[in-house]
Amino acid sequence: MEAKPYGLNVKLLRRLVIIADDIIHFLVAIVLLLCSFLLLFKTLPNLLHPQTLSILHVLNDVLLVLIVMELLWPVVRFLRRDPFSLNPFLYIGMISSTRRILLIEAEHSMLSRLNGSGDWTTLWPVLAELGANVLIILVLAVALRILPKDQPASKT
Numbered sequence: 001m002e003a004k005p006y007g008l009n010v011k012l013l014r015r016l017v018i019i020a021d022d023i024i025h026f027l028v029a030i031v032l033l034l035c036s037f038l039l040l041f042k043t044l045p046n047l048l049h050p051q052t053l054s055i056l057h058v059l060n061d062v063l064l065v066l067i068v069m070e071l072l073w074p075v076v077r078f079l080r081r082d083p084f085s086l087n088p089f090l091y092i093g094m095i096s097s098t099r100r101i102l103l104i105e106a107e108h109s110m111l112s113r114l115n116g117s118g119d120w121t122t123l124w125p126v127l128a129e130l131g132a133n134v135l136i137i138l139v140l141a142v143a144l145r146i147l148p149k150d151q152p153a154s155k156t
Contacts, residue, residue: 025075032072036065056106063099067092090144097133104129
């Protein structure tokens with residue numbers, strides 16, 4: 001009769017797992033913030049020497065920081081015990097595709113400037129990748145429009 005009931009042990013273990021989960025999510029949030037700061041710090045030399053290539057690097061790095069910061073929101077929502085939402089991931093996909101479009105165009109412009117105008121065999125892969133990224137953005141924008149703004153996608 002003096003043994004602890006089974007339910008009490010399960011409650012204690014569940015509580016310990018939840019605490020460990022919160023600690024890990026908090027550490028992930030700190031690492032994401034640290035990554036954002038380091039990326040921005042790495043960008044400073046390119047801002048001090050503004051040239052076409054360095055400005056493209058700044059744009060790339062800033063968009064990468066936006067992606068990392070969007071990854072932070074689901075972690076913050078989890079720590080606040082808010083319901084899960086797909087919206088941050090849709091934004092991440094849109095920012096990633098936009099970032100890739102800008103980089104593809106910049107790379108192609110610089111190569112065209114160096115090598116002269118390209119022929120169809122070098123141009124069609126660039127156009128195909130640009131088209132695929134534009135299609136991804138459109139699909140994600142439609143998904144973002146379909147999903148309710150303040151409503152979670154599912155409750156977990």
